[in-house]
Amino acid sequence: MSNEVRKYNNAFISLIDERPGKGSVAVKDIIDVQGTITTAGCKAIAESASVAQKDADCLRTIRQHGYRIFGKTNLHELAFGTTGINTWTHTPVNPQGEEFIPGGSSSGNAVAIALDVCEFGIGTDTGGSVRIPSACCGIAGLKPTYGRISTKGIRALAPTLDVVGPMAKDISTVSKAFGLLDPSFEGHHAPLTSGCRLLFDAVDPYVEDEITRALGLSEIAVRPCPLTQSDWEDAIAALNDILWAEAALSNVSIRCDWPKLQNASNLHRAADIARDQERVSKAFAVQSVWKQKMNEIVNEFGIIVTPTLETRTPTFTEVHETRIRLARFTSPVNLSGLPAIVVPLPKLNVPASSLQIIGQSHREDVLIATALRIEEALMCN
Numbered sequence: 109m110s111n112e113v114r115k116y117n118n119a120f121i122s123l124i125d126e127r128p129g130k131g132s133v134a135v136k137d138i139i140d141v142q143g144t145i146t147t148a149g150c151k152a153i154a155e156s157a158s159v160a161q162k163d164a165d166c167l168r169t170i171r172q173h174g175y176r177i178f179g180k181t182n183l184h185e186l187a188f189g190t191t192g193i194n195t196w197t198h199t200p201v202n203p204q205g206e207e208f209i210p211g212g213s214s215s216g217n218a219v220a221i222a223l224d225v226c227e228f229g230i231g232t233d234t235g236g237s238v239r240i241p242s243a244c245c246g247i248a249g250l251k252p253t254y255g256r257i258s259t260k261g262i263r264a265l266a267p268t269l270d271v272v273g274p275m276a277k278d279i280s281t282v283s284k285a286f287g288l289l290d291p292s293f294e295g296h297h298a299p300l301t302s303g304c305r306l307l308f309d310a311v312d313p314y315v316e317d318e319i320t321r322a323l324g325l326s327e328i329a330v331r332p333c334p335l336t337q338s339d340w341e342d343a344i345a346a347l348n349d350i351l352w353a354e355a356a357l358s359n360v361s362i363r364c365d366w367p368k369l370q371n372a373s374n375l376h377r378a379a380d381i382a383r384d385q386e387r388v389s390k391a392f393a394v395q396s397v398w399k400q401k402m403n404e405i406v407n408e409f410g411i412i413v414t415p416t417l418e419t420r421t422p423t424f425t426e427v428h429e430t431r432i433r434l435a436r437f438t439s440p441v442n443l444s445g446l447p448a449i450v451v452p453l454p455k456l457n458v459p460a461s462s463l464q465i466i467g468q469s470h471r472e473d474v475l476i477a478t479a480l481r482i483e484e485a486l487m488c489n
Contacts (some may be wrong), residue, residue: 152365164261181216211244236438246460254445266354301412
């Protein structure tokens with residue numbers, strides 16, 4: 109990696125049009141950009157990849173509106189991880205401090221946006237890969253409804269879960285970026301003023317207090333969510349089995365290189381899961397029930413409010429020495445296929461924290477409007 113790229117906190121793998129600021133877009137290097145190699149943050153892929161002959165479908169409208177692709181951003185190797193650590197491309201440095209993880213897998217996007225290098229970024233989210241780095245770096249991010257945005261031209265991790273989503277400093281820019289990804293999106297409308305809230309154990313009290321404060325300031329009334337912690341844990345387990353099994357299959361083409369990769373042990377474990385057909389079938393059966401349950405709840409309450417992470421942005425030491433589950437509140441959303449948005453909460457000499465709002469299928473308009481209501485209330489206080 110060149111010094112020219114490293115000056116952006118290792119956020120980029122390659123630069124394309126180095127004009128920062130408004131009008132520039134960061135693109136996760138798992139998404140094809142015409143004339144460049146898509147590396148997926150993996151040396152084995154980079155050494156064998158061909159130059160992309162055309163852009164991924166999701167970039168078409170962005171180009172048509174005159175936005176510049178600033179560069180291809182760094183990521184957790186193969187987009188298969190939540191910390192954002194990459195031993196080959198060098199880990200992006202969180203602007204809050206080098207001791208904090210950037211989050212993954214769309215780590216480079218989050219860092220570039222937090223540094224104001226780019227107006228917005230386009231990432232992918234399979235178990236939280238847009239939302240986790242957004243939370244870690246104090247920015248906003250949207251995971252759209254599964255299948256709403258084309259994934260053609262994007263290197264798959266888990267095809268039945270992968271989605272494309274925008275990341276930006278604020279909710280209004282996320283809304284604009286989403287409108288470019290999906291031209292049928294007509295913008296946000298009326299926000300919701302009520303919903304339900306997930307309250308589970310082992311969450312940092314500071315994070316819970318900040319969420320309570322944000323909901324109070326924005327005058328959004330919430331009732332307890334009827335989901336049980338057991339249901340949620342079952343959804344996490346099912347998501348993991350599906351994601352890992354599909355990740356093994358998506359990376360069969362580089363099977364001979366697995367032992368040399370950062371993700372070697374995870375890929376071998378994923379292959380074991382993929383071979384256990386009964387286990388994977390059970391996971392898909394759980395998903396079917398989970399989708400129905402989650403749709404019933406959001407149809408009744410409108411939104412579900414949760415933390416994005418169970419802690420404030422953790423340090424590398426905390427991740428290595430304690431059992432922080434970075435995807436605890438994000439991965440069940442992918443299993444449901446529902447959209448979710450991350451709203452950053454104020455940072456007062458502490459690492460970043462944020463809340464997540466889960467909404468109804470294909471109602472990103474309501475989700476974004478509600479997030480904007482919270483953001484505006486926080487800005488005024």
